[in-house]
Amino acid sequence: MAQIPNLDNAPINLTSIREQSQKELLNILKNVRGKKCLVIDPKLGDSLSLIIQTSILKALFLPLEHGIELRHLSGDPIQTDCSKVVYLVHAQPKLMRFICSNIHNDLSKGLQREYHVYFVPRRTVVCEKVLEEEKLHHMVTIGEYPLYIVPMDEDVLSFELDLSYKECQVDGDTGSLWHIAKAIHKLEFSFGVIPNVRAKGKASVGVADILNRMQAEEPVNSSDIERYNLFSISSPLCRTDSLFGDVILGALCHELVFFLHINNGSVELDASIMGLQQEGKKTKVPLNSSDKLFKEIRDLNFEVVVQILRQKATSMKQDYTEMTTTTQTVSDLKDFVKKLNSLPEITRHINLAQHLSTFTSKPSFLGQLDIEHTIVEAQSYDICFDYIEEQIHKQEPLTTVLRLLILFSITNAGLPKKHFDYFRRELLHSYGFEHIAMLNNLEKAGLFKKQESKSNWLTIKRALQLVVEDTDTANPNDIAYVFSGYAPLSIRLVQHAIRSGWRPVEEILKLLPGPHLEMKRGGFSNSPSFDTLSGVSSSVAKVPDGRRALVLVVFVGGVTFAEISALRFLSTQEGMAYDLIIATTKIVNGQTLIETFMEKLG
Amino acid sequence: MGSALPPEQIAWCGMDAVLLYWDDMLLMMGPDGEPVHYLYDEPIILIPECDGVRILSNTSMEFLQRVPDSTVSIFTIGSTSPAALLYDALDHFDRRSAKYYDAVADENLRLIRSSLPEAVEACVDAAGHEFDVSRQQTLLRAASYGQAFCSNFQRDRIQEMCKILRVLNAVRSPEIGIPLSIQQYKLLTPSVLIGRLINAYQHLLALKVSEYLGMNQSPGVYAYFLELLMEASSQCWADMIVRDNGGGWFVENSVRASFNIQSVSATFLFDNDLLYCTPQLILNPTFVPPPFYIIHNWMEDEVHYLGWMGATELTGVQLEVVIMHWACSKITASLVIPDAALLEILLDKLKLCKGISYAAVAAHADKNGRRKLAALLVEHEPRSSKQVPLLLSIGEEDIALMKAIECGDTDLVYLRQPLEFFGTIQARPLARDLFVTYARFYKHEFLKDFFLSTGQLQDVAFLLWKESWELGKNPMASKGSPLHGPRIKIIEKAQSLFAETKEHIFESKAAEEHAKLLRIQHELEVTTKQAIFVDSSINDTIRTCIVLGNHRAAMKVKTEFKVSEKRWYWLKVFALATIKDWVALEKFSKEKKPSIGYRPFVEACIEADEKAEAVKYIPKLADPRERAESYARIGLAKEAADAASQAKDGELLGRLKLTFAQNAAASSIFDTLRDRLSFQDGLANLNDCSNTFLRYPNLESTWKESQSILRWAFAA
Structure with missing residues (x-):
């Protein structure tokens, strides 16, 4: 069901970039003759689904040779009868370990296979070193798949x-x-x-x-x-x-602009949300410019989206009533049928919007939004402090809490040492000591740290007009509409x-x-x-x-x-x-x- | 013919004839007609080419080829083909002095008017096959004469042919000595020809040709192909006598010219009946064939398919290839010139061409034992990816590392294999960080040593702490001793390492608490006989205790870790709510007045959807707004309205009205209440509202509504 995005209207020729990547991928696969098992690291799989559809890939190789089996890379041994294994992986040492353990496993079972490792986007010394240290480098043919850009x-x-x-x-x-x-x-x-x-x-x-x-x-x-x-x-x-x-800041403020978790142009949802009967099954819903309606509404504030969808549905209904009540010419009928074609699209988006509105109308969501704005306005330190403290005590999801904490720390150029230590202690007590590593990471990255100098956030905020008082979400006149009043600094x-x-x-x-x-x-x-x-x-x-x-x-x-x-x-x-x-x-x-x-x- | 002996040699000559060779006789069998005999009084060797055969003897080399069709059609005696007539017309035109000739020329043209384009084409083609320069010129002039009278002929055909012929004539000249036919040239492609010129040390000509043909494209395959070509040739050239003695191309060329080549003549033997001829390059017998010429041709046969392979891939030759080869030969030949001087000579030429690989030249210098020159040259290489490996190979490791860091390509840094040099990488942050990243996933022990050697004790501590979880995962380690000794020991070690530095007191304390928690959790597991405590957080441990009804244990953990009252209340209230122990909850609320108010109680009840319980605590909330909202959440409109009116908050009223929008009775309550709000309050709240609604876009409709209501209220 997932589709690769339509790039026809791009201001530069992105299609050629994608076609190039497609061609390179197919060449790699063609160069390994006969039946083969293609093992992809899961993250790369997501990227590849934007380059070529799996079904097309499979169909291409079906008539030519003996087909192609697709697997995801993991530490577990690969289950396949193919004598040729093609690994297509990001050049990360971590993944090399999986490959090594796969090969060692085959060796211990006495299986003889041909191994090809293609690195994305290029072969690196580190990865080859891992193979060398495992004494496997003579067994694998190494190649490159120069995928640097994915449209x-x-x-x-x-x-x-x-x-x-x-x-x-x-x-x-x-x-x-x-x-x-x-x-x-x-x-x-x-x-x-x-x-x-x-x-x-x-x-x-x-x-x-x-x-x-x-x-x-x-x-x-x-x-x-x-x-x-x-x-x-x-x-x-x-x-x-x-x-x-x-x-x-942008990422931490809730995205009020339509969709929340779009992964590589599609969302995975419970089938029941989409009005399908299969309970518990996940379906992938593609969301990119190929979907005309989505293109129209994706950049709007969520509240406005609901209105537009309602309008569309109403006009559709009106047409239908007219159709049944008054006599129509054949060409009118034809127009109507044409309109009907967009019906599944509309239904899909209405379903999605409904699903989302169950989140957005919750008091906790609104409270979150409210506090985010309070933090960005940076006028009332104590309110923010108390709110976050309470969130920790209630043991709200860790990411939600961290979002606020980081936002709080950034706008204040770090927290006073006493508060910094207090929050860290409360976090470790509430969520477990294993999060010490993450706290250390965040501190190194400067996202959550102790205050060393006075914050100049207020000056920045004022100079760049980051907080805009009157935004009209339906007819925006400033970029601040995306966060209902906060303009992303970037x-x-x-x-x-x-x-x-x-x-x-x-x-x-x-x-x-x-x-x-x-x-x-x-x-x-x-x-x-x-x-x-x-x-x-x-x-x-x-x-x-x-x-x-x-x-x-x-x-x-x-x-x-x-x-x-x-x-x-x-x-x-x-x-x-x-x-x-x-x-x-x-x-x-x-x-x-x-x-x-x-x-x-x- | 009728010989009992099989021929000694046999070879294809072109597409449709075969050569048979016996002792002193060469026999050519054509597709039709009688065979042709040639007699030789010395032994020969047949070397087939794409369009004919080269015949090599001790003293000469000949080329036997079928006469091309276009040549036949023009030069056959009495030919009346359009091309022949055109050629004839030019002849007459040239002798224009007499009127008669003009008229003949004119008439000839008139005769072939309809087939003029073919005639022109044939002349161009014939010119291409011609070896004699003056005849090439005449044929081309005939073509251009005819072209003037026909409109639809492709003009650049003649130009193109001129270009090709200039190149061919240049390489055919005795100094160069590559007698290529046009067909061979086309199959060979210009790039291969230039490659051969380079190998013959004809750098200047190679450069000129590639410039002339405008070939400075740079297809990537070429570099590879050329390497092979050079590889193949280098053995043959090893004992070359010709050596450049220091003056660059011109000296080389003069050396070449000093070969005593006296004359080269090409004769054409026409045989009208058989239509075969032998354009024969007869080298003067006194000419000592320069060894390179022969070697070259032999070698060429070996290199041939490389040439073909390359030719299919290539469109042009890089100028830089020519210059590169020159530079390399120069280095080999200039053993006596000091590094600095030679560098200058080399740079002078190398800079002519962008994109040249200084690293390759440097590598050549290094191979020739001139390491210092190599180091000097590699400085000029802009491509770090080429520079770094070479610097490493010539032992300039520190510079290599520096360059790798500078260029931002982290992969190059790894080339340096820094594992053994703690000291060097410590001084370079990027190299250090990369090493740490690499070691982090691969060589834990090694990394620990590294951190210890550099005094980063806190990093060692973090590593140890992380290890403690790995130990926890390992069932062997966590069973065994009751207080799972190794794990706690490792955490305590981490704690003491953290304590070494002032900045990590927090971490040290946290590690201490972690160790303490593990001990307590283990004791709890022993007393409760349930393995559900280890590796949960302090909060979770307390919660589990409460859920299990073990309030004393919960209290103990609370005091052990100095859990704040605030957290304690939230924790306990929610824990009691999860097991729906409302009695205990109420008891807890009455123990003493909660320091953080009754909100946790209200929220826990509402979330558990226990309205009756919630109502017990809502009145105890201090803030009337909170009360109003809490009532609203459990659907008690009247109570909510009362609380809101106490708060005198218009915005709140508006919001609550929305909540009860479906309930007509409730919403009328809100309207009445709103009426009671004073004018000033309304105005103040109006502003409040506008701010709030900006933040709650989905309340915007309400905002408009409440605005109109307020306006109405003001009017009243």
Whole structure:
């Protein structure tokens, strides 16, 4: 039932990126002849489902050879009769252990198999070292599957690096920054050099540096630009660093904008919610731009969504009544039948909305929302303190509590030592000592820490107008509508960067942690088309064939749906000279973000 | 013909003829007609090519090929093919002085007007097959003469042919000595030809050709292919006598020119009957064939399929390939030049070309025993992925590590195998962090040693603490001794390590409590004979005790861990509610006045859906708003309204009205109450409301409603 997203209306040719990935995948599979068992690590499986449908994959290989068996990678031995096993895994040492234990298991049973390991996105020394240490490296054929970018939607790209935030902040492993830079560099090979780069935050400045280095090492060829001339890009690349606060704030405030937990463009729900009879079964509901109705409502505030759905349903009913009461011509009938086609869509969304409203109308949800706003307003410390304390005492779900605590800590630039220790103690007592590792991680990442200097949150909040007093959720005039009155900091920065660059907001940027950077990049020096290209960038309005110039907004560390909605809102505003494309390490929400910091102990 | 002896050699000549060789006679069997005889007075070797056969003897090399169709159609005596007439017309046109010739030219053209394009095409084609330069020119001129009269001929055909011929003539020149036919050239592809030129040390010509053909594309396969090609050739070239003595290409070329090649002539032997001819390259017998020429051709046969393989993949040749090869030969040849001077000479040329692999040149220098030069060269390599492995291989490990860190590609850092060098990596945070990440999942013990050696005691403590859970998972470790000794011991060790540093007092205390908790939990398991305590949190332990009815144990845990009154109340109330022990709950509420009020009691009852119980506690709530809301939650409209009116809170009233929207009687109560609110209160609340509704978007409709109600109230 899951579908890959429709990319036809994308401002750049994303379909070609996806087709390339499809082709590479099929080549890998074709190169291993005969019947084979494809073992995928589960996370990669999610990404692949955006590239190609499993059913299509299976169907492709059915007539050609003896088919293909799909398995998920785990520590348990693989059950298959195939003599050839193809592993397709992220290049993570952790996964190599599974592979090793699989092979050792086969060996102990005396099974002789051919093993192929394809690393995503590239082979790494670390992983090969693991194989070497296990003395298995001579048994496996090693290859690469260079999947750096997965198009999630017509304006959203994901690098599928869900741990990047934690790795950078806690472990100091900046490998994902290299990956991001590489992915952007790959995009540049297809669509041309990005001439203006703006970055905020340590990690994103790091990415910009690596990107520059890559450009020096392997310059994007000018001939490539000519080849992809359909596309006149001259975008200020704005990269806001979510690593400090902003995305956290976004992710931690409840997403009032429609869906809560969309995983790679689809949600898994109890079948009963969707009005199906099979109790207890899970169904996957695809949610991306391929669904027209979803496209229409996804960026709206939840309250408004309900109204729209009601309208649609009513008009449908009206049509039906007219149909039965008055005489109709054949063409009227035809129109009506056409409308009926959208009925399943509407029913689906009404079901979903109903399901969601059971959460959103609960007093606890509203209370949560209320306190989040109170924390962001940062005026009443004691109220927030008491609320969170009570949440812990009631033993509300740990992630919910941590969301608030982190938000509280960030807006106050950390908590006074006494309170910091108090909260930590209460957490350990209530939820168990095994969470000490997570607390340590959060402290290292600066998300939940003790206060060292005075908070400048109030200044930032005021300077960037993060709290907007009167927002009309139905007809929004500011991005603050996504959180019913709070404008995500990251998007505010993007707004400024697009409008005027960093210079006018320099003072504010200095208040935020991490360095910022603004640079122009060449790369055209040998190209005859240099003049025409720079001409475009200086007068954006003159871009030929009515296309707007592009801005690639890269979020290092993740982005929330609410922020995406806010960006989409920006790009639909009048006088907006750019199409926005969003690239992110992973689409996150408060829950998933916090989960990356949790370590399983015991 | 009728020979009893089988031929000594046999070879295909083109697509449709076979050569048979006996002792001194060569026989060619064509598809039709009589065989042709050639006599040789010295032994020969037949080497088949794609379009003919090379015949190699001690003194000469000949090439035997079927005369191409286009050539035949033009040069056959008395031919009246359009091409022949066109050629003839040009001849007349050239001799324009007499009017007669003009007229003939004119008439010829008129005759073939309809088939002019084919005629032009044939001339171009014939020019391509021609080895004689002046005849190539004449044929091309004929073509261009004809082209002027026909509109629909592809003009760039002639241009293209000129280009090809210029390249061919250049390589056919005696100094270079590669007598390629056009067909061979096409199959070979320009890139392979350039590869051969490079191998013949004809760097300048190779460069010129690749520039001329505009081939500076860089397909990735090429690097690989070229490596193979060079590999194959290097053995043959090892004993090459020609050595560049320091002056660059020009010296090399002059060396080449100094070979005493006196004349090369090509003769065409026409045989009208058989339509076969032998364009014969007769090298002057006094010419000593340069060894490279022969070797080259032999070698070429070996390299051939590499060439073919490559040719199918390739579209062009990199300039950098030419320059690279030059640089490598230069290094090999310049043993006496000091490093700095040689570096300068090399850089001078290398910088001409972007994207050149300095690392490859450096690797070559290293192979030639010039490590210092290699180090100097590798500095210029922009690609860290190439630079780092090479730096490691020449022993510059520290620089390699630095470069790897600089470039941001963490994978390169791992190349350095830092496991043995605690000291070096400690100074470089990224290398250290990467090592720690790697070791964390793989080499626990090793990591512990590392942390100990660097004095990061708290990290050792964290590791130990984590290990304690692994021990817990292991049934062998947790059974055995009653106080599961090893596990607690390890936690206590962690505690003492934390205590070493001031900053980790909190962790130290937490570890201490953890150890204490495990002991208590174990005792509880022994006394209750139920294995449900170990590894639950302090709260859960207390809760389990209460649920089991063991209030004394719960109290003991509470005091052991100094659980605050607040937490204690929430915990106990909810625990009692889960087992629905309402009697105990009431008793608990009356023990003494709860320091945090009665909210936990109310909430626990409401959540358990026990209205009757809840009503007992709601009146005891201090805040009238809370009372109102609590009443509303259990559906008591009147009580809720009373409480709300005490609070004089319009916003609250509005919200409550919404809750009771279905209940007409209830909502009228709210309306009456709202009327009673004073004007000022209403105004103040109006503002309150607007703020609140911004936060509760789904209450917006209510907001509008209450606004209108308030307005109405003001009016009244």
